[in-house]
Each structure stands twice: as C-alpha cells, then as structure tokens.
Amino acid sequence: MQNENPIRDLQHIPAALQPLMNALCEVGAELAHTIQRGPLGGALGASVGENLGGDTQKALDVMADDAFAEKLKTADVRWYASEEQDDVVELDPNGTYALAIDxxxxxSNIDVNVSIGTIFSIFDAKADGDASFLRPANEQLGGGYIIYGPQTMLVVTFGKGTQEYLLDPDSKQFVLVDEAVKVPQTSREFAINASNYRHWPKPIRAYIDDCLAGEEGPRESNFNMRWVASLVAETHRILTRGGVFLYPGDSRKGYEQGRLRMIYECAPIGFVIEQAGGLATDAQDPILSKTADKLHARTPFVFGSTDKVSRVAAYHDLPEQEVNALFGNRGLFRV
Ligand SMILES: O=P(O)(O)OC[C@H]1O[C@](O)(COP(=O)(O)O)[C@@H](O)[C@@H]1O
Ligand SMILES: [Mg+2]
Ligand SMILES: [Mg+2]
Incomplete structure (x- = not known):
C-alpha cells in the first residue's frame, strides 16, 4: 500500500513538518494493516528481548521501531529517540528535527486484540542528540499518537489546538474528522491501575477513596472506573468523553516515578490534552513545565478534565490530618 500523501488533509500541519508527518502516517497505516492480520502475519506478541527500561520487547515493538527508524531517515529527521533503543540515533546529519517515539x-495488549498505538514528540534538532530531547516539554513543536483500534486514528497538535484524523480503509488516507478536539469537562470516570492501591502515596489513595465512596462520600456523586492498560486508548477515551487518568509514583522498586516515560509518552500526550482544553500534570505540577534528566526518565502522570486534575493536585496540599481522615471527615472536600 503506497500513497503519495498518506495524509489527505494537510491544512493544519505546518508545511515544514508535512514530510515527517506523512512518513509517520505511512508507517502507521502499514502497522495498522499488520496488526489487523494478527497471527496471519506471524507471532506479533512473541517476546524477543528486553529494552533499557526493563520491559520485555515483543516482536511488534521491534518491528514498529525498525519501520519508523527506516522511513524517517528520509523525512528531515536528524535525531531519533525510541523506547526500544538505548541511546539517541542519528538518522540524517542534515535533518532539521528530533523525533522521540514510543x-x-x-x-501487553498486542495478543488480546485491544487498542494499541504509537506516540511521538517532535522538537527542532540541536547539534547534540541528547540535548535535543533533555529540554522543557513546552518546547515541543508537535506531539501526538496513532491509535490502532476498531478505527485507526491520528491525534496530533502543533500548538494550535488538537486535530483528529481517521484512516479511511477505502482510500487508505488519513482524513481530518475533527479540527478542534475538546476534552469534555463533565465526566464521572477515573482510570488507574487499582491493583497498586497499597503502594500509592497517601494523597492518591485519598483521592481514589473519595471517588469510591460515591454519593455517600465527600464528592456526593458516584464514579465509574476504566483501565485499558494502553495509554493511547485511555487518552482517546478521555478526549472523547472526559475523565481523569492517573499513573502515580508508588513504593514499588523502580516505580518511584511511576511507569510512564516523560519524553515519548507523557510530554506528547500532555501537549495533546492541554491543546484540547484539558490539564496534564505529574500529579502536582504541569507536565509541560518539566524537563527529563535522562532519555528514558519516568514521571508520575495525571491528565484529563481540568477540574479533576486540579483536584488531584489539591489533595497533595491538604494538611496531614485531612489526608489521613476517613472520607466522611475530609471536610475540605465536601461538595
Ligand atoms: O501494566 P500497567 O502497570 O497497568 O501499565 C500500563 C501502562 O503501561 C504501558 O503499556 C506502557 O507503555 P509500553 O507498552 O509502550 O511499554 C501504557 O500504555 C499503559 O498505560
Ligand atoms: Mg508506552
Ligand atoms: Mg512501547
């Protein structure tokens, strides 16, 4: 499948970034096809190694990484930083951009036929590879993701709102379907891996306790919970119907800063969410104000509808006796 322009509607994409975006989407469309064929194309979920973050690499992780790195060599990209590579790789010494990618x-969802994705972040390239990525997240030129689900979609921002494109299975082109995506502000859903409850910091436990207490608790309202275990899928749901996502730091060894990686997961998702009118933090401070201190650095991550993300931050400012109080006594948050 070859399309001269994998993206049909280019009007929201800065001209200089169009070759890069077309390259990303060309590989994205090919990956969508590979994923749809599943086991007919080989054992996509087979374990093939381990990356620097200690995660088991699946065949599709490596396949996707190889395909993006190869295609981006001819898309004006100088520096390539990937979850699946230990160090920054130089693709084109004359390239203008630095691209970080998950x-x-x-x-973990490859074999269970649940939505998965690709996340990317774009900076202008500096002379040094590492320095091109170890900088404040608010210097991103663009950020977004491709979701491979029942529909394959591109969601991206270049700092002027968030746009959404659908891969049309007939024309095999990404078609603009929403030029100003907005995070709904009214929602009663939260997403967190609740199996880690006992490891969470107290303010996170208190926030979730109060959601679980429902109508009888200080929120005086019932909540619903979701956990897909694909960041792209959680992001897409929150962009569509609001809510809040939390992956806090916790007391497990290696999880002090949570699980998600700053440069190629949290920074671009935070950019997309903020441009859609939501908020993204490290549980307290804006994610876009943060700078990673190393390529694969992790960070706690909370994002979604503004009031909910602000409330999570506010729980961190509660006096000790309020955080420890049973929900019925957490007076500051009644209503
Ligand atoms: O298995 P856990 O701890 O619930 O973590 C799930 C999270 O890990 C991730 O799968 C990490 O991403 P990778 O699959 O790229 O390593 C996120 O998509 C997801 O939000
Ligand atoms: Mg990931
Ligand atoms: Mg990954």
Whole structure:
C-alpha cells in the first residue's frame, strides 16, 4: 500500500513538518494493516528481548521501531529517540528535527486484540542528540499518537489546538474528522491501575477513596472506573468523553516515578490534552513545565478534565490530618 500523501488533509500541519508527518502516517497505516492480520502475519506478541527500561520487547515493538527508524531517515529527521533503543540515533546529519517515539504503546495488549498505538514528540534538532530531547516539554513543536483500534486514528497538535484524523480503509488516507478536539469537562470516570492501591502515596489513595465512596462520600456523586492498560486508548477515551487518568509514583522498586516515560509518552500526550482544553500534570505540577534528566526518565502522570486534575493536585496540599481522615471527615472536600 503506497500513497503519495498518506495524509489527505494537510491544512493544519505546518508545511515544514508535512514530510515527517506523512512518513509517520505511512508507517502507521502499514502497522495498522499488520496488526489487523494478527497471527496471519506471524507471532506479533512473541517476546524477543528486553529494552533499557526493563520491559520485555515483543516482536511488534521491534518491528514498529525498525519501520519508523527506516522511513524517517528520509523525512528531515536528524535525531531519533525510541523506547526500544538505548541511546539517541542519528538518522540524517542534515535533518532539521528530533523525533522521540514510543513505536508501540500498550504492548501487553498486542495478543488480546485491544487498542494499541504509537506516540511521538517532535522538537527542532540541536547539534547534540541528547540535548535535543533533555529540554522543557513546552518546547515541543508537535506531539501526538496513532491509535490502532476498531478505527485507526491520528491525534496530533502543533500548538494550535488538537486535530483528529481517521484512516479511511477505502482510500487508505488519513482524513481530518475533527479540527478542534475538546476534552469534555463533565465526566464521572477515573482510570488507574487499582491493583497498586497499597503502594500509592497517601494523597492518591485519598483521592481514589473519595471517588469510591460515591454519593455517600465527600464528592456526593458516584464514579465509574476504566483501565485499558494502553495509554493511547485511555487518552482517546478521555478526549472523547472526559475523565481523569492517573499513573502515580508508588513504593514499588523502580516505580518511584511511576511507569510512564516523560519524553515519548507523557510530554506528547500532555501537549495533546492541554491543546484540547484539558490539564496534564505529574500529579502536582504541569507536565509541560518539566524537563527529563535522562532519555528514558519516568514521571508520575495525571491528565484529563481540568477540574479533576486540579483536584488531584489539591489533595497533595491538604494538611496531614485531612489526608489521613476517613472520607466522611475530609471536610475540605465536601461538595
Ligand atoms: O501494566 P500497567 O502497570 O497497568 O501499565 C500500563 C501502562 O503501561 C504501558 O503499556 C506502557 O507503555 P509500553 O507498552 O509502550 O511499554 C501504557 O500504555 C499503559 O498505560
Ligand atoms: Mg508506552
Ligand atoms: Mg512501547
């Protein structure tokens, strides 16, 4: 499948970034096809190694990484930083851009036919590879993701709102379907891996306790819970119907800063969410104000509808006796 322009509607994409975006989408469309063929194309979920973050690499992780790195060599990209590579790789010494990527997000869902994705972040290239990425997230030129689900979609921002494109299975082109995506502000859903409850910091436990207490608790309202275990799928749901996502730091060894990686997961998702009118933090401070201190650095991550993300931050400012109080006594948050 070859299309001269994998993206049909280019009007929201800065001209200089169009070759890069077309390259990303060309590989994205090919990956969507590979994923749809599933086991007919080989054992996509087979374990093939381990990356620097200690995660098992699946065949599709490596396949996706190879495909993006190869295609981006001819798309004006100088520096390539991938979840699946230990160090920054130089693709084109004359390239203008630095691209960070999670080639395949939600790897644990490959074999279970649940939505997975690709997350990417674009900076202008500096002379040094590492320095091109170890900088404030608010210097991103663009950020977004491709979700491979029942529909394959591109969601991206270049700092002027968030746009959404659908891969048309007939024309095999990404077609603009929403030029100003907005995070709904009214929602009663939260997403967190609740199996880690006992490891969470107290303010996170208190926030979730109060959601679980429902109508009888200080929120005086019932909540619903979701956990897909694909960051792209959680993001897409929150962009569509609001809510809040939390992956906090916790007391497990290696999880002090949570699980998600700053440069190629949290920074671009935070950019997309903020441009859609939501908020993204490290549980307290804006994610876009943060700078990673190393390529694969992790960070706690909370994002979604503004009031909910602000409330999570506010729980961190509660006096000790309020955080420890049973929900019925957490007076500050009644109503
Ligand atoms: O298995 P856990 O701890 O619930 O973590 C799930 C999270 O891990 C991730 O799968 C990490 O991404 P990768 O699959 O790219 O490593 C996220 O998509 C997801 O939000
Ligand atoms: Mg990921
Ligand atoms: Mg990944």
């Amino acid at each position: 080639p395949l997000d939600g790897s």
